[in-house]
Amino acid sequence: xxxxxxxxxxxxxxxxxxxxxxxxxxxxxxxxxxxxxxxxxxxxxxxxxxxxxxxxxxxxxxxxxxxxxxxxxxxxxxxxxxxxxxxxxxxxxxxxxxxxxxxxxxxxxxxxxxxxxxxxxxxxxxxxxxxxxxxxxxxxxxxxxxxxxxxxxxxxxxxxxxxxxxxxxxxxxxxxxxxxxxxxx
Numbered sequence: 001x002x003x004x005x006x007x008x009x010x011x012x013x014x015x016x017x018x019x020x021x022x023x024x025x026x027x028x029x030x031x032x033x034x035x036x037x038x039x040x041x042x043x044x045x046x047x048x049x050x051x052x053x054x055x056x057x058x059x060x061x062x063x064x065x066x067x068x069x070x071x072x073x074x075x076x077x078x079x080x081x082x083x084x085x086x087x088x089x090x091x092x093x094x095x096x097x098x099x100x101x102x103x104x105x106x107x108x109x110x111x112x113x114x115x116x117x118x119x120x121x122x123x124x125x126x127x128x129x130x131x132x133x134x135x136x137x138x139x140x141x142x143x144x145x146x147x148x149x150x151x152x153x154x155x156x157x158x159x160x161x162x163x164x165x166x167x168x169x170x171x172x173x174x175x176x177x178x179x180x181x182x183x184x185x
Contacts, residue, residue, distance in 0.1 A: 026173035038065035040132035
C-alpha cells in the first residue's frame with residue numbers, strides 16, 4: 001500500500017466548539033495506518049449555506065494533514081463514524097453541528113463516487129477552508145485547477161469573515177496515548 005498525503009477539514013458550531021475540534025484532532029491522531037503531520041490554527045468563521053431556521057453561531061474551523069495508507073472510502077467511513085460518535089446527526093446536512101469532517105484532498109487523485117468527491121467540490125470557493133489550507137500547505141496544488149492553495153486564496157471572491165483564534169489546536173487532548181506499537185528495545 002502506498003502512503004498518500006490527505007487533508008481533512010473540520011468544523012463545529014454547537015456546544016463547546018473548541019472541545020469538539022480538539023476531540024476531532026485527537027481522534028485523527030489515532031487513525032490506523034496514518035500519521036498526523038500537521039494541524040492548522042483554529043479559525044472562527046461566519047456560517048454559510050445554513051438551512052433556514054438553524055443556529056447562526058459562528059464555526060470553529062481548521063484543517064489537518066495526514067500521511068495515510070487508508071483508502072478514500074475507508075477514510076470517509078471513519079470520518080462519518082467519528083462525526084456520529086461526537087454527536088452529529090448524519091441526516092442533518094447544512095445544519096448546526098457539533099462536528100463536521102470533510103476530506104479535501106487525497107494526494108493528487110481525482111476521485112468521484114456517489115458518496116465521495118475528491119478534491120472537495122467547493123473548497124476552492126470557501127475562505128473558511130482555504131485560509132487554514134494555505135496556512136499548513138500554501139504550495140499544495142489543486143489537481144483540477146493547477147493552482148496552489150495560496151493562489152486560490154489570493155483570487156478568492158468569498159467575503160465571509162474568518163478570524164484566527166489564539167488557542168493551541170488539539171491542546172486539550174495532546175497527551176493522550178496513541179495506537180502505535182512502541183519500538184522494540
